[in-house]
Amino acid sequence: MASMPAEKPETRPYHHGDLRSALLAAAERTLRDKGTAASLSLRELARDIGVSHAAPGRHFKDKQALLNALALVGYDRMAEVLEAADDPGLPLQDRLTTLARAYLGFAIDNAELLELMYARKHEPDAAEQIGVAIDRTVGALERAIAAAQQRGEIVDGDPEHLTLVVGTALHGLASFAITGKFTTEAAMGAVPELVHHLLYGLKPR
Known part of the structure; x- marks a missing residue:
């Protein structure tokens, strides 16, 4: 058989x-x-x-390549959120407030992904692709600031540096919301005042 x-x-x-x-x-x-x-x-x-x-x-090819690709997914998603929210026709304070709220919403909804995005942008093997992706996100804010400078609405200076100042404040607010120090509603409600103080400072007028 x-x-x-x-x-x-x-x-x-x-x-x-x-x-x-x-x-x-x-x-x-x-x-x-x-x-x-x-x-x-x-x-x-x-x-x-x-x-x-x-x-x-x-x-x-390895886990690092996966992480780079996942970070790029995050940057693409953030860019779509910011591009959908941006309106160059708005007055500067309203435009920055709208962009800030869009960023804040993305940061709260994607806290773990955002941490990965910021971590991977320093990796040499991801620098070129992520650099392009960052330009669609941070670049949107920097271009808004540069346009406001050209119109004489804010001080002269390096737009990249001013963007860093604004971005640091926004990310700090997002961190408070992510870690539970602020509720999402409180963080969103704080955005107009934050933008106002960034534009006009804290000194009495």
Whole structure:
């Protein structure tokens, strides 16, 4: 009697309809759930979405490449939020307030992703791509400031430096909301006063 062929060990499928997007989505979920990029593993992500442990290598050579790609997803998403909110036709104070609230909303809703975005921008292997992405986000604020300078609405100086000052204040407010020192409603309500003080200072007039 002919022997029966040995059963092949069960293996996970190698292919996936859109493996790259699935890996990024799974990575973002893990990041939100566990709160740190250190918790991410290509092997575990492959297991979670039901593909072989080697499959992610077709899109990401290592974990660092995955983190860079996830940071870029975040910057693209932030850029879309800011571009949708921006209105160059508004008076400067209203325009900055609108942009600030858009940034604040993104930061609160994507706290873990935002931390990764800021961390990865200093990585040499991600510098060029992320530099372009940053220009769509921080660049939107810098261009608003530069345009206001040209109209004589704010002081002269390096627009990049002034953007850093404004961005630091906004990120500080976002950090208070993320860590629970402010409620989201309180943080959003504080934006107009913050922008007012940035534009006019604290001295009595």
